[in-house]
Amino acid sequence: MPGTARHDREMAIQAKRNLSKTTDPVERLRLQCLARGSAGIKGLSRVFRIMDDDNSRTLDFKEFVKGLNDYAMMIDKEEAQEIFRIFDKDGSGTIDFDEFLVTLRPPMSNARKEIIMQAFRKLDKSGDGVITIEDLRGVYNAKHHPKYQNGDWTEDQVFRAFLDNFDSPYDKDGKVTTEEFMNYYAGVSASIDTDVYFIIMMKNAWKL
Numbered sequence: 001m002p003g004t005a006r007h008d009r010e011m012a013i014q015a016k017r018n019l020s021k022t023t024d025p026v027e028r029l030r031l032q033c034l035a036r037g038s039a040g041i042k043g044l045s046r047v048f049r050i051m052d053d054d055n056s057r058t059l060d061f062k063e064f065v066k067g068l069n070d071y072a073m074m075i076d077k078e079e080a081q082e083i084f085r086i087f088d089k090d091g092s093g094t095i096d097f098d099e100f101l102v103t104l105r106p107p108m109s110n111a112r113k114e115i116i117m118q119a120f121r122k123l124d125k126s127g128d129g130v131i132t133i134e135d136l137r138g139v140y141n142a143k144h145h146p147k148y149q150n151g152d153w154t155e156d157q158v159f160r161a162f163l164d165n166f167d168s169p170y171d172k173d174g175k176v177t178t179e180e181f182m183n184y185y186a187g188v189s190a191s192i193d194t195d196v197y198f199i200i201m202m203k204n205a206w207k208l
Contacts (some may be wrong), residue, residue: 008037013041025082032073033149045101047071105189115199116185119206131176133159
């Protein structure tokens with residue numbers, strides 16, 4: 001993605017600046033993630049995934065705090081309790097992993113969501129809501145990839161590496177869901193101020 005590294009740097013600086021101004025605990029956690037670049041939220045989700053030993057897709061308070069510590073988030077116990085309470089809507093003592101990540105994801109305008117979905121639909125040739133290697137044939141040209149040209153990778157390996165960019169880091173299965181595609185671009189989106197610029201970038205990247 002052209003320019004993403006620069007956006008990442010700008011976003012990280014912006015997030016650090018905003019951190020000193022905000023007292024909202026969820027926003028503070030979001031900004032700490034974004035201060036690590038567009039993959040920051042994805043990184044936190046990876047830590048939680050490792051802790052979720054029983055694959056329940058839920059976390060109790062102890063796991064939640066341990067995850068924040070493992071990811072070196074600067075959040076004290078009171079703040080962590082407050083965040084946990086916000087997400088534990090039914091007071092069950094556990095929070096839903098996916099709901100937590102969706103809420104933490106930076107908000108996006110409908111115009112941005114729509115252009116992301118346009119790109120997704122272009123790649124999802126079969127229209128089943130999941131992008132696979134089969135979908136990419138004919139949409140994405142692997143033959144220009146340097147590793148294909150020097151004989152290191154087959155066409156399928158190029159496609160797989162391409163899908164892994166968008167795939168959840170803890171669950172790389174060679175399939176990219178709408179949710180995973182959205183999560184990836186929510187990170188990129190947070191680094192781009194105007195809708196117009198985001199839409200131009202998406203149109204250029206995906207030839208929409």
